[in-house]
Amino acid sequence: MLLNASGCLDALTAPEVAKKLDGFVTKTITPLPREGNAPPRIAETAHGMLNAIGLANPGRERFLAEHLPRLRELGLPLWISVGGFCAQDYADTCATLGDVEAIELNLSCPNVDEAAESAAEIVAVCRAATALPLYAKLSAAHADLTAVARAVAEAGADGLSLVNTLRGLALDPKTLEPVLARGAGGLSGPTLKPVALAAVHACYAATGLPIVGMGGVTSGQDVLELIACGARHVALGTILFPDPDAPERIRGELSRAAEAFGVVQPGDAYACAHEREETPGSCVKTCTLIAGGALL
Amino acid sequence: MPRRRERRRVVATEPVGPYMLLRLERGGLEPGIPGQFFMLEAPGRLLPRALSLCLAPPGELAFLIDPVGPGTAALCELERDDAIAVFGPLGNGFRLDVDRPLLVGGGIGIAPLPYLAEALRFPPVVLGFRSERHAEAAALLPGAEWAIDPTFVTELIPEGHDVLACGPEPMLHAVAALCPGAQLAWEAPMACGYGACYGCAVEIDGELKRLCVEGPVLRAA
Numbered sequence: 335m336l337l338n339a340s341g342c343l344d345a346l347t348a349p350e351v352a353k354k355l356d357g358f359v360t361k362t363i364t365p366l367p368r369e370g371n372a373p374p375r376i377a378e379t380a381h382g383m384l385n386a387i388g389l390a391n392p393g394r395e396r397f398l399a400e401h402l403p404r405l406r407e408l409g410l411p412l413w414i415s416v417g418g419f420c421a422q423d424y425a426d427t428c429a430t431l432g433d434v435e436a437i438e439l440n441l442s443c444p445n446v447d448e449a450a451e452s453a454a455e456i457v458a459v460c461r462a463a464t465a466l467p468l469y470a471k472l473s474a475a476h477a478d479l480t481a482v483a484r485a486v487a488e489a490g491a492d493g494l495s496l497v498n499t500l501r502g503l504a505l506d507p508k509t510l511e512p513v514l515a516r517g518a519g520g521l522s523g524p525t526l527k528p529v530a531l532a533a534v535h536a537c538y539a540a541t542g543l544p545i546v547g548m549g550g551v552t553s554g555q556d557v558l559e560l561i562a563c564g565a566r567h568v569a570l571g572t573i574l575f576p577d578p579d580a581p582e583r584i585r586g587e588l589s590r591a592a593e594a595f596g597v598v599q600p601g602d603a604y605a606c607a608h609e610r611e612e613t614p615g616s617c618v619k620t621c622t623l624i625a626g627g628a629l630l
Numbered sequence: 631m632p633r634r635r636e637r638r639r640v641v642a643t644e645p646v647g648p649y650m651l652l653r654l655e656r657g658g659l660e661p662g663i664p665g666q667f668f669m670l671e672a673p674g675r676l677l678p679r680a681l682s683l684c685l686a687p688p689g690e691l692a693f694l695i696d697p698v699g700p701g702t703a704a705l706c707e708l709e710r711d712d713a714i715a716v717f718g719p720l721g722n723g724f725r726l727d728v729d730r731p732l733l734v735g736g737g738i739g740i741a742p743l744p745y746l747a748e749a750l751r752f753p754p755v756v757l758g759f760r761s762e763r764h765a766e767a768a769a770l771l772p773g774a775e776w777a778i779d780p781t782f783v784t785e786l787i788p789e790g791h792d793v794l795a796c797g798p799e800p801m802l803h804a805v806a807a808l809c810p811g812a813q814l815a816w817e818a819p820m821a822c823g824y825g826a827c828y829g830c831a832v833e834i835d836g837e838l839k840r841l842c843v844e845g846p847v848l849r850a851a
Contacts, residue, residue, distance in 0.1 A: 341828070342826060342827070343826045344826055344828075347824065347825030347826070347843060348824050348825055348826060351824075351826070361828075369831075369837065369838045370828065370838060370844075372838075373818060373828045373831050373832060373838075374818075374819055374827070374829075375819075375830075375831060376819050376820075376821050376829030376830075377819070378675060378676060378677050378700075378701070378821075378826065379676075381676065382676060383676060383677060383821060385821075385827070385829060387827075387828045387829065387831075390828055390831070390838065412846075496701075523676050524676065572676070572821075574822070574826055575677060575717075575821040575822035575827050576669070576671065576676065576677055576821075576822070576824060577635075577715070578635060578677050578751045578822070578824060578826075579635055579719070603664060613785075
């Protein structure tokens with residue numbers, strides 16, 4: 335399933351792009367409306383970009399009353415990204431949601447102050463508040479990401495979304511001052527891909543949970559590599575900015591990449607970057623995709 | 631106005647003072663309303679660059695570019711027959727239902743004015759530049775008056791006109807103070823140009839809104 339990464343597409347402003355995906359992930363919804371951070375909010379880096387949008391969103395009440403009904407009209411499976419500043423914020427929003435595909439708990443926005451509770455504590459409180467599928471969106475910045483992944487799995491997460499952006503800083507070359515008004519921002523784009531592959535690879539091995547893989551995807555080959563690492567679904571993020579036609583293009587490339595690898599469907603490569611004995615029957619041949627790609 | 635993304639070839643590049651006029655084949659792209667903009671792929675860069683249309687001769691779309699950073703510099707280095715992805719037209723352009731139009735431009739902000747002047751049947755134009763060399767770009771607007779720093783373009787604005795302006799932020803604020811109701815084309819860093827990234831937020835009516843969706847042309851309060 336091809337999704338967008340939360341915060342990288344507005345389906346109400348660009349429905350024609352959203353409709354090219356298999357599901358739409360909303361911007362993170364917080365209990366109260368947020369204007370977001372002061373501009374400048376974005377900066378290009380050598381092989382990526384920084385953003386410090388700051389969870390700009392209409393707030394839970396207006397989202398439920400105005401945005402969600404319009405999103406439903408698109409006829410796409412909806413994933414609702416939920417954020418907050420304490421565990422109860424998250425749980426209260428989860429409790430109001432019904433009839434959506436899944437809830438993604440944004441536990442890792444680098445551009446706002448984080449909730450005091452641990453990711454696992456927030457997942458546990460949300461688990462009690464909803465029966466909907468819960469995906470925990472984590473950052474690879476954790477010192478021991480697999481420990482966090484195991485903890486959220488034990489707390490009741492149904493899946494993981496990996497990875498959020500990493501905190502980065504860009505300076506204006508002339509003034510040597512931060513480009514972004516907030517200072518640091520979240521680093522995304524092609525530079526993030528190896529981080530995403532490592533996170534998906536490690537967390538698949540640690541938990542076996544379904545994973546939405548994302549981070550630096552620009553091509554069908556990137557999608558295949560995330561699938562090989564253990565991603566059930568893949569989300570497009572930064573690539574949607576320069577290329578709103580990316581979903582169609584990447585689907586075509588993915589089919590060709592799968593064929594070139596020797597599998598019928600891209601899903602046949604699921605988790606095949608792991609040892610064969612760890613993923614019985616999931617791969618038609620022992621996979622050296624990542625190492626091979628690096629060598630070539 | 632239907633927006634499209636197409637790969638388009640460079641027809642010609644022409645230096646205009648310190649700027650570059652990049653002429654692209656139009657293909658199936660609509661030129662849109664003056665003041666609307668296009669996202670141009672900047673070779674070697676992740677993000678495209680937002681540029682308003684400068685001229686729309688038959689079969690072409692032309693953009694005036696100031697090489698102020700790596701992306702705009704890469705665009706200025708394009709050569710004939712190079713091809714780049716072009717996406718647009720995007721955003722909201724100028725309203726053309728004005729009685730006594732006066733175009734006001736500053737620096738690279740004159741970019742959308744030649745196409746706008748054509749649409750308004752060549753109204754009076756006043757421009758401001760920081761140097762004689764930059765003022766060479768006034769040739770794109772025959773008949774324009776211009777001022778060179780330290781004289782400001784605002785000193786050239788006569789009373790009783792419907793002002794349509796594009797230029798650096800301090801100039802736009804000065805024009806807004808002088809001409810309530812003026813139409814002002816603003817600029818902000820944009821990653822996408824179509825409302826996806828929320829990067830181009832500016833304060834509009836006391837709220838942060840996306841310039842690519844609400845603008846880039848806004849009416850002065």
